[in-house]
Structure formats: structure tokens, C-alpha cells
Amino acid sequence: MNKIGVHALTFIGDIENPSIEKCLSQVAKIGYDVMELPLLNPDALDTRFVSKAYEKFNIEPTVSLGLSYKTDIASEDQDRVKLGRELLFKALEKTIDVGSSNLCGVIHSALQKNDAPKTKLGYENSLSVIRDLAKKAEQNNVTLSLEVVNRYETNIMNTAEEAMNYINDLGDTNVKVHLDTYHMNIEENNYSEPIKKIGKDKLGMFHFGENHRGYLGSGHINFEETFKSLKEINYSGIITFESFSSEVVDPVLSNTLAVWRNLWSNSEDLAAEALKFIKNGLRP
Ligand code: MN
Numbered sequence: 001m002n003k004i005g006v007h008a009l010t011f012i013g014d015i016e017n018p019s020i021e022k023c024l025s026q027v028a029k030i031g032y033d034v035m036e037l038p039l040l041n042p043d044a045l046d047t048r049f050v051s052k053a054y055e056k057f058n059i060e061p062t063v064s065l066g067l068s069y070k071t072d073i074a075s076e077d078q079d080r081v082k083l084g085r086e087l088l089f090k091a092l093e094k095t096i097d098v099g100s101s102n103l104c105g106v107i108h109s110a111l112q113k114n115d116a117p118k119t120k121l122g123y124e125n126s127l128s129v130i131r132d133l134a135k136k137a138e139q140n141n142v143t144l145s146l147e148v149v150n151r152y153e154t155n156i157m158n159t160a161e162e163a164m165n166y167i168n169d170l171g172d173t174n175v176k177v178h179l180d181t182y183h184m185n186i187e188e189n190n191y192s193e194p195i196k197k198i199g200k201d202k203l204g205m206f207h208f209g210e211n212h213r214g215y216l217g218s219g220h221i222n223f224e225e226t227f228k229s230l231k232e233i234n235y236s237g238i239i240t241f242e243s244f245s246s247e248v249v250d251p252v253l254s255n256t257l258a259v260w261r262n263l264w265s266n267s268e269d270l271a272a273e274a275l276k277f278i279k280n281g282l283r284p
Contacts, residue, residue: 002230004278005034005062005240007207011267013250015040017049028057030272036240037098038105039065039091040250047097054099061100062205062238064147065091066111066256074109074118074126074156081125088133096140102238103137104145104178104205108166109156111149111256118155126156127169134173145178145204148194150186153257158187160194167202176204180242181221185211191222195229203235208278209242214263215270216241216277227281239282241274 012019054061073084095103148163157163163177177198210219245263264270
């Protein structure tokens with residue numbers, strides 16, 4: 001059975017100690033195995049406290065990050081690439097320090113709407129940073145999983161096929177792919193082909209999100225096909241529920257993701273329903 005996680009922004013809009021502790025206690029009470037910690041402000045993260053809090057509630061941490069314009073490693077501007085490289089190595093350190101073996105998200109480029117396609121130089125810059133980061137990650141038993149997101153959030157990889165091309169262009173690394181049904185709904189023909197294209201060996205992380213990012217099962221994502229495909233490839237990794245509403249806001253991330261409306265107001269009910277939905281779907 002896969003471990004099932006929930007994104008912290010389902011409950012909290014910042015990653016200060018009291019918020020993390022409150023979130024972990026709710027997540028544990030509902031019955032999740034994993035809580036994804038978005039590195040909203042890596043410098044301020046108190047890793048000693050946070051790692052102990054995860055242990056206290058017996059929840060496994062995963063860490064995610066989205067780069068920004070200023071830290072875009074897929075840029076042609078060497079200053080931004082350098083800042084992005086520094087941020088990613090810092091994020092990896094924080095990942096190790098909170099006791100996580102997973103760093104995922106949009107770490108290959110800026111999480112932003114671009115006004116032009118990727119460039120060869122920008123793409124090479126991204127590969128070069130991720131190659132170096134992957135070496136350090138591997139030495140520390142951390143798996144990097146690159147999230148495939150829709151065209152309005154990156155120009156580096158919008159489909160599983162582009163992600164596999166990127167992985168091949170990296171050469172010999174242990175870097176994996178992170179798929180998300182919310183993004184697949186926008187860019188892919190269906191849910192089975194991308195999951196099978198990535199396959200068990202390269203699928204490192206999986207996000208469950210509805211097409212509007214609200215309650216699972218209330219929209220039109222084909223979760224039946226998704227569950228079936230994950231079972232067919234024997235995916236044994238983490239499945240994380242990701243949802244956003246104007247009820248819980250981080251000013252930067254919520255605006256980047258265009259979270260403008262209220263899709264739910266009760267985090268606990270939302271997360272409990274999502275856990276039930278995922279457990280049901282995973283039954284053989
Ligand atoms: Mn996601």
C-alpha cells in the first residue's frame with residue numbers, strides 16, 4: 001500500500017513552528033502517513049523543531065519547492081541561475097535536516113507564467129544545476145522528483161514525455177518525475193499514458209488534485225483511470241493530496257497558483273474526505 005500524504009497548505013498558510021505543529025496534529029488525527037512541507041521561506045524554517053514535530057506525530061516529511069523569477073535556473077541570466085542554484089542546495093540541506101528523503105515540486109525552473117518558449121541555453125542551465133544537485137541528493141539518500149506542471153506555470157516540462165526527455169538529457173542520475181492529476185488534466189491526452197510512460201522506476205512522487213483543486217471527486221478528473229494505471233505499474237511511492245482555497249493563503253504561493261476563490265472552508269473535513277477517497281481507490 002502506498003503511503004498517503006497531504007500538502008500543508010490544506011491547513012496552514014505559513015511554516016512557522018506553531019503552524020507546523022498544529023498542522024501535524026490534525027494530519028495525524030485524520031490518519032495520514034505523510035505531510036508535504038512547502039519551503040515557503042527556507043531561511044526561516046526551524047529544522048530542529050520541525051524534524052522533532054514530525055517525529056512526535058509519527059508523520060513522514062516530504063519537502064517541495066517552486067523556484068521564482070529571481071531564482072530561475074532555466075533562465076539565460078547567470079545571476080538568476082546562480083541564485084537558483086544556491087536556493088536549491090539550501091532546500092536540499094533543509095530537506096535532509098527535517099529528515100525527509102524527498103524533494104519535489106517545480107525545482108527545474110521558475111513556477112511562473114512565461115511569455116516565451118524555453119531556450120536552449122536556459123534548458124542547459126537547468127540541466128546543469130539539477131545534475132549537480134542530484135549528486136548531493138544521492139549522497140544523502142534524497143530523491144529529487146521534478147514536477148510536470150501546466151503551460152501557465154513553466155515552459156520546461158508540461159507533459160510526461162517532456163519530463164522523460166529531460167531525465168534522459170540529464171544522463172546518469174537518480175532524478176525522478178513528479179506527476180499531478182491537476183496538471184495532467186490540462187496537458188495530457190489521458191491519465192494512463194503519462195503514468196505508463198514514466199513507469200515505476202522513474203515515478204518518484206504523485207499528487208492527487210481535482211481539476212479545480214477542491215474536494216477530490218467533486219470535479220471531472222478521471223481518478224478511476226488514474227488508480228488503475230498506478231496499480232498497473234505497481235507504483236509504491238507516496239501519493240499526496242494537494243488542494244487550495246482562498247480559505248488558507250500564503251501570499252506568494254497562492255497568488256502564483258491563481259487561488260482566487262473559496263473552494264472549501266473546512267480543512268479537516270476536506271482532508272479526511274480526500275484520505276477516504278484515495279484509500280478507497282487504492283483497494284485492489
Ligand atoms: Mn502538485
